Amino acid sequence: MSRFLGVDIGGTFLKVAFKEDDEIKTEKVAVKDIQKKDYFLRSLSQVIKKYNPHRIGIAIAGLVDKKTGLLTNSPNLKFLEGLNLKEFIEREFNVEVFVENDANVAAYGEYVYGNGKDSKVLVCLTLGTGLGGGLVIDGKIFSGVSGSAMEIGHITIEKDGFLCHCGRKGCLESYVSSYGLERLYCLISEDRKTSFDIINLAKQNDEKAVQTFEVFTDYLAIGIMSIAHIFNPDTVLLAGGIIENYPMVLTLTKSKVEKLVFPLPLRDLHIDTAKLGSWSGAYGALALAEIYSS
Ligand SMILES: [Zn+2]
Structure with missing residues (x-):
């Protein structure tokens, strides 16, 4: 036993x-x-x-x-x-x-018990307070030499962009996270709201909130494009509260990724939500x- x-x-x-x-x-x-x-x-x-x-x-x-x-x-x-x-x-x-x-x-949990079963190269992105990334290749977690690989949230996508919690500027996380969402909304509407409120407004088709998610998923799609071009994964899973509460993020992101990624890595790329949630x-x-x- x-x-x-x-x-x-x-x-x-x-x-x-x-x-x-x-x-x-x-x-x-x-x-x-x-x-x-x-x-x-x-x-x-x-x-x-x-x-x-x-x-x-x-x-x-x-x-x-x-x-x-x-x-x-x-x-x-x-x-x-x-x-x-x-x-x-x-x-x-x-x-x-x-x-x-x-x-x-989290990526390993999805590989063994969730939506990443039988995946050869699995990337799981957790969009929450920050943006976490995990990679499982042939059933093994890839964490680099020191254990610090896959800090996807801190790749730079805008030179001199939003200030990130890590102190750098223009990190993917500073756009694609709950605080990224709040800043994008503030930029678009000139009004401050919590990510929770922005999601609820978007569900009611509020123009500014919907526009915020358009920009938010532009950045997320660019991040996934970079991942696809580096790792050529068969599975990218999106996890975290933003995705769970506003599944439209998946639909928007998928259609944008299709326009960005090279045909060969795109052919075998499957993007989905994570199964196990929190x-x-x-x-x-x-x-x-x-x-x-x-
Ligand atoms: Zn950062």
Whole structure:
């Protein structure tokens, strides 16, 4: 009997996927004051004790240094920077642990349990507060030499464009994310609204909001074109709240990509939404524990 545990560490919750034999259970664990390291580690330890797994996979927002296991550059989980989570859990619980960047893990979750099954070259883009990218080639996560590959959100698409959260200008993320959407809307309407409101306005065919999504998907299509020309994927999946709440993004983007990409890579390119939604990280972490070993 084998027990595997996947944990997706978010800004307010731990999302858990647990598999015993062939049965998968999911659980969302609210953590009071998750930004306090002690509270976070206590909650994580309770989850591990409860499920008592043989192996653990962890999805975490930020760059995980492949050589040291340390988490670096995690804007939403600042308190975890410099912590070696893998070492900590392995020492405390004597189980094997795999830690990966959440966007990579989301792509892996879609590969194993979602809409990326049987894909040879799979790219998953998560459009949320930021723009995350993950790549799975022949069933293996591609994360580069140090573990920092696929920072698709930070490729430059406008010289001297919008200021990105990373401090650079004109990054794809600064257009194709919730804050990118808000800025584009502000530019077009000279009015400030949240991404949630902009989506609702677009659903009601508000002219300015619809126009905002035209520009938003122009940038997204350019990003996917670059991905298609570099990696020649068979599957590109779009995940995150914006896509889930406004599926029109997929339709608009697909028709734009068709006009931009070379015929050969376009022939085998399939663009779709992700299947697992906000659970792709937890499922991907579970899949890491189950199957993946680096
Ligand atoms: Zn950036």
